[in-house]
Amino acid sequence: MTSTTQPRILIIGGGIGGLCLAQGLRRAGVPVTVHERTRARTDWLQGYRIHINPRGSRALRDCLDPANWQTFVDTVSTVGGGFAFVTEHLRTLVELDEELVNKGSTDPADRHHGVSRITLREVLLNGMSDVVRFGSTFQRYETTPDGRVTAYFEDGTSDTADLLVGADGANSRVRGQLLPHAHRVDTGVLAVAGKYRLTDASRRELPAELTTRANNVLPLGPGSLFTAVWSGDRRTAAVPTTADSGLLYDPTADYAFWGYADEATRFPDSGRLDGYTGERLRQVVLDRIRRWSPDLRRLVAGSDPDTVNVVRIRSASPVDPWPTGPVTLLGDAIHNMTPMAGIGANTALRDADLLRRQLIAVRDGGRALAPAVAEYERQMLDYGFAAVRLSLRNARQAGSANPVARAAFRGLLRTAGAVPALKRRMFADIGN
Known part of the structure; x- marks a missing residue:
């Protein structure tokens, strides 16, 4: 060197x-x-949104020129509504409001953001035509x-x-x-995820907990479910779309996201679901959560099957x-x-x-x-x-079927929800 x-x-x-x-x-x-x-900037389309935490926001601010940083700030939507751990019957164990999550900061570089991968990549490609060789x-x-x-x-x-x-x-x-x-190793965990489009009408079909905040659903039995709410980017960055892009690749749409995870062996066909259609994957999850809250089932059942896919979880x-x-x-x-x-x-x-x-x-x-x-x-x-x-x-916790461990963790979260000082200590480093 x-x-x-x-x-x-x-x-x-x-x-x-x-x-x-x-x-x-x-x-x-x-x-x-x-x-x-890839041969063109439009070849790389990934339909799910991502969460940018304050550390990621500060990195973007420091790497981008001021105009590009402002474009990022202008395009993203705030996650909003905070985050909660809930039971499978949608009873809140502990809730972290937006003030706690963002620690009261109004500086965009110190806040959490939601952004479509498509839009973020467009921001990162701005002004780079002389640098990137497709x-x-x-x-x-x-x-x-x-x-x-x-x-x-x-x-x-x-x-x-x-x-x-x-x-x-x-x-x-x-x-x-x-x-x-x-x-990379196969963790043995499988996840099925999908999107539920949020319109004025569809929002009324779900409780506020599922349309205003993120949730980690912790049942006493096996499996777990994560939900999040994404509002469409306030302004796009010349994002490439096509007439048939649908909800999956539409960065302007509001939607609720859900992801169900469990050990692969507890899914049908021992988790070999790669050939399943979106409709069939959706039904697999509905079968797994048939005794859960009707509102959680409604979220999954109302999802666009074209957005439902399966991921085998791997780790380095x-x-x-x-x-x-x-x-x-x-x-x-x-x-x-x-x-x-x-x-x-x-x-x-x-x-x-x-x-x-x-x-x-x-x-x-x-x-x-x-x-x-x-x-x-x-x-x-x-x-x-x-x-x-x-x-x-x-x-591994998402794929755990240990009811004793689940019950103990839920008890700890309930205690934190009832004792503000404990909640602040437990979640002091969230997002950093």
Whole structure:
């Protein structure tokens, strides 16, 4: 690895983390190129919204130029309504209002936000036409005798830089070459999720608890259900849509989201549901929650079947530090985690901001490239795999069928709901 004070950076993958890093480096004047395998910005459409917590918001603010940051603020919708743990009969165990969740802050960088993945990626692509190379599929890399790295692509082209950043997702080819021993494990948990469109009429079909806040439903028996409310982006960022995009890919629609999780073996066909239609998946969940609150059943039954899908929950195995070189990793490419903590995207944004700051220090002559990347990797592995452990713990709890443990946890939450000081202590770090 060279010690140049003006390093050139290659980023493999144009997802949220890779583009956030590219935005920050471009703004700082550090030469950067993103190689993205999709052929157009409209090829990458992911229909579910994501939660951006204050740490993710601050990373975006610090990486984006002021105009792009304002576009983000203008487009997102606030989650609103707070969060609650409830029983399967929709009885509240403990509720965290919006004031507690956002700690009273009015600064957008210190608040929680909801945003469609489509809109966020459009924000991150703004002003990047000279940086992002679409249709560039990474194949492999080689280190050069002078300590640099050359990336080779399937179209026969190559690109050389001082640092290659693998931001190419959970099935990362960069990770496969750099850390062939690193892999993801099947947690044994399966999740089925869907969307319920919220209109004036459909809102009246559900209680306020399901249309104004997020809920974690904790039954005494097996399985669990998460619900959240997303209002459409207040303004889109030239988001690509098509006439048949439907609710799944409509970033302007209001909807209630739900996700049911349990051990795969407790689903029909031992969890081999990949061939099931949306209607059949919806019925599977209705069968699982047939003794739950009629309002929860109404939420699932009223969902658009085109939005219902199944996900097998996987998680990255722990990775020991590796010798620092001209190749590193970011986001899901290294610490892919379950969605059960809602922090995967935020952890990738944190990676992007941390690596950006380290590389700016190199540009400014404050440190050499190798120590800067080593410091990034040290911190990233620490907090990244702490997030993996938290999300994995939550996934295993979602699939737990231990009624004693469930009852004890519900009792603790009820106590916290009745004792404000305990509630504040228990949830002091929410979203950070």
